Amino acid sequence: MQRAGTSIRLNHVSKSFSIGRKTVAAVDAVDLTIEAGEFVSFIGPSGCGKSTILRMVAALEAPTAGQVTIGDLPPSEMAQHHRLGVAFQDHALLPWLTVRKNVELPFRIASRPVNDQQIDQLLNLVGLSEFDRARPKQLSGGMRQRASIARALILQPDVLLLDEPFGALDQVTRRHLNIELQNIWARNAITTILITHSVDEALFLSDRVVVLSGRPGRVVKVLPVPFGRPRSPSVMRDPLFHQLADDLTESLEGYVGSEEP
Amino acid sequence: MASASRSASVAYGFLGVALFIGGWQLIGAYQLAGLTWPPFTTVISYLIEPSRWGLFSRALEATLWAMGFGYAVGGACGFTIAVAASMFDRLRPMLDTTSAVVHAIPAIAIAPLFIILLGTSTAPSALSALNVFFIMYVSTSAGLAAATPAHRDVFRVLGASKTQQLYRLQLPNALPSIITGLRLAAPASVIGAIIGEWFGAPRGLGLLIVSAMQNFQIPLLWSTIVLATAISAIAYGLFGLIERLIHARFQ
Amino acid sequence: MLTGLRTAKLLLVQISGIVGLIVLWQFWVAARGLNTIVLPGPMSVVLQLLNEPAVYFWNGLHTLALALAGLALGTLLGTTVAVVAWSSRLFEGILTPLGLIFSSVPIVALIPVIARILGYDVRTELAIVILISFFPLFVFTLKGLKALPPGASDLFQTLGATKRQHLAWLALPASLPSWLTGFRIAAPHAVLAAIVAEFLMGTSGLGHVLEGARSDLQMQRALAASLSATVISVTFFLLSAVLEQRLLRNR
Structure with missing residues (x-):
C-alpha cells in the first residue's frame, strides 16, 4: 500500500x-x-x-x-x-449544481483545468456514476455524503x-x-x-x-x-x-x- | 390529500375574488356609496372604449418608462451596494443605516428635491428607482448572508478567495431572494412613479389620476387606477412565476 | 465606559453615510452656483425651518397624530382580522388571496379614489392611513400565526387544548416576529399615507404645506416640510426597530 x-x-x-x-x-x-x-x-x-x-x-x-x-x-x-479536503455531517453540497458539478468545484476554486477522467473514476468509486446529473435534493442521505466525500478527495489532498x-x-x-x-x-x-x-x-x-x-x-x-x-x-x-x-x-x-x- | 386542500384553497380564492368584484358591482349599481363609486362593468367598458386608447396609452407609456427605469437603475444600485456591503464588512453598518434611513423618508418628501435636481420629467423615474433600490438592497443582502456556515466552511477549507466565494456560493445562493425582491418591488416602483407624477410631470397615469380626481371624472379616475394596479399586479405575477422556477432549482 | 465609547463610535460610523449625503447636497448647490430659490442647500432649509417654527410644528403635529392614530387602528384591525381568518377555514380561504392581491397593488395610488368616495375630510385621511396600515399587519400576522414550531401543533392537539388555548399559548406568541415585520413595514407607510392624503386633499398637515409650496414654487418651504416629514418618519422607523429588538431579545 x-x-x-x-x-x-x-x-x-x-x-x-x-x-x-x-x-x-x-x-x-x-x-x-x-x-x-x-x-x-x-x-x-x-x-x-x-x-x-x-x-x-x-x-x-x-x-x-x-x-x-x-x-x-x-x-x-x-x-x-x-x-485540504473536508466533509462535514452537513453534506454542504451546492443545491443548484449537479453531483458532477459539485465534485468539479474544487478544480474551479483552485483555478485548475477540470480533469473529467479523474471525476469519472472517483464518481465510479463512490458509486455515483449513474447519478452524476442528479441534483443533491434528488439523492438519498447516504448518496449525498458519498458526493461530499468525492468532492473532498477530487484534488488528491494532502x-x-x-x-x-x-x-x-x-x-x-x-x-x-x-x-x-x-x-x-x-x-x-x-x-x-x-x-x-x-x-x-x-x-x-x-x-x-x-x-x-x-x-x-x-x-x-x-x-x-x-x-x-x-x-x-x-x-x-x-x-x-x-x-x-x-x-x-x-x-x-x-x-x-x-x-x- | 394535498391536492384536495390545494383545490379547496383555489376555490376559496375564486370565491374571495368573486365576492370582491360582485360587491364592487352591487355597491356601484345601487349607488350605495354615492355617485363616486361606479359599477365594475362601467369602469371596464370605459377602459376598453377604443376612443380613449390614445389617452391611456400615452399615460401608460410614460409610467411604464418610469417604472422600467426604476427597476433598472434602482435594482442595479441596490444589488451593487449590497454586494459591496457583503465584500467589505466595515462599510456594512454605514450602508445599512444609510439605506434604511433614506428609505424611511417618505417618497413624497423627496419629490421636491428630485424635481429641482432632475426636473419634472425625470423625477417619477428617480422616485421609482429609490423605492426599488431599498427593496433590492435588503433582499440581496439577506440572500448573500444566507449561505449556510457549512457551505462557507467548505469554501474556506478548499482555499476559495473572497471573490470566488461571492460568485460561486453567495450569488447563486442569493438568487431566489433577489427574485423575491424584484416581485415585492413591483407595487413600490409604481407608487414611486405615480407620486413623482403628482408633483407635476407632463404626462403619466399619476397625472391622469390627479386631474380626474380634481375634475370629478369618476370613471376616468377608477379606470386609471385599475390600469396602475394592473401593471403592478402583472409585474408582481411575472416575477412570482420566475420565483417558482428558481426556487425549485436553487433550494 | 468602554462599551459606551464603542457604541458611540458605532453610531458615528452608522450616521456617516447620512452626513455624507447632506454634505454632498450642500456641495452640489455651492458648486452649481444655484440660488436658494431654485435649489436651497441644507443650511438654508434649516434656517427656513427655524424662521417659521410654528408652521412646521403644528402641521407636523397634525401629520404625526394622523399617522399614529391610523397606524394604531390599522394595526388593531389587521391583527384582529388575521386572528379571525386563522380561526376559520372559510375566512382564511377568502381573505388570503385578497391579501395577496392587495400586496401586489400600489395602495397609495388608491388614495384619490377613497378621497372621492368618502369626501375631502380628516376622517377620510384617517381611513386611508388605517387601510394602508391594515394590509401589512393582516398579511404578516396571518403568516406568523401559521408558522408554528414543528410538532407544536400536534403536541397541543394531543394535550387536548381548545382553539382558544391554541391561539393564546401557541399561535399568538409564535406569530410575534412576523407581526413585528408587518408593523415595521406599516409604520413608515402610515406616515407616507398621511402626508399623501394631506397633499391631495388636506387643509392642514405637512402634506398640505408641501402642496402649497409646490403650487407657489417655494422650494425652501417645500424642503422644510420634507425635512419635518423625514424627522417624523425616521422616528417611526427607529421606534419600530427598537420595539422589534426589545421584543425579540429573548428569542
Missing part, C-alpha cells in the same frame, strides 16, 4: 471561546503527531471539543495557544494552496478532514459507507482525521483512536488499532475488535457524567 500525504503536528494546542463575559475552554493542551498517511479518529463525549480540533487543522479556527502545523506549513497556507460525515445516517447505511470509505482510503492512504461518535466506526477505519475527555477536551487515551490493511468487514466480527470496542466505550463512559448541562 502506498502512503501519501503529510504529517500533522498538534503542538500543545489549546482553544477557548468567550461567550459573553465567560471564557470556556474547549480544548486543553493537546499534543499529538499524526504521521503521513495515517488515519486517526477522535472520539469523546459531545461538547468535548473534538470538532474544534478538526476546525483548527482546517484553518477554520485559530488556536488560543500552541501551534498546528501540516508538514512544515500552518493550516491556513495549506488551505490557500488547495491541499490531508482529509472528516467531521462526523456519517453522523446523520441510519446504522445500516452508515456501516455500508464505512466499508466503502475504508476501500477508497486503502487505495491511496491520505493523512486523515475523523471525528466520530461511533466506537465501531473509529476502530474499523483508523490506525489510531484518540479518546478525549469531557470539556475541556484533553487526550486521555491513544489506542493503536492492531488490524492490518486492507480490512474486510469480517474484522468487525473478530473477538479482539469487540474487546477493543468495549475498552473504548468504557473509557468514554468515565466522562459522560462530567458533561456540563
